[in-house]
Amino acid sequence: MQKRLICFLHYGTIIKENLKAFKEISDYMEADVYFSKKPFVDRVQESGLHFINRLRDDSMLMYMYSGKPTGKKGRPKKYGDKIMVNELDTKYFDKVVCNKDLTVYSALVYSMAFQRDIKLAVAVFYKDGQEVARKLFFSTNLQQEGTQIVCYYRLRFQIEFVS
8 A cells, every 4th residue: 555655646746847848738637547546636636737537436426415504513514425326316417418329427526535526427338229337537627527528538548549
């Protein structure tokens, strides 16, 4: 575990050292799913870049609480129920793309792993009219469109196959 943390901090330092070069290309950083960990996400965010990546299928995500204050003592409720990826609540999620191969749902949610709000895009992939997979993508840019999150992440593979 300690070795992994050092790795994330090392790569985060490289990003900070080369920030000017990165900013000339884009305001977004995208990396392999391996880097979808809090220390790395924090370093990228601190550097002023937005981070786009994919989440594990079993990620602990919470709905943002939209109810009225209860009037009871203590801190007001900030987060709602846990998100069940196979049963998305349409009160919170917007359907932003829908075609025969792909449906994308988007919402602002809280990530327990990152301890921050993120923009979540749930991509549902279809083949021959049947759902074949659901993948979770996120961005630290809370105003980013869900379709753009999925598109940016999928462009990463174009680079790998060209090399």
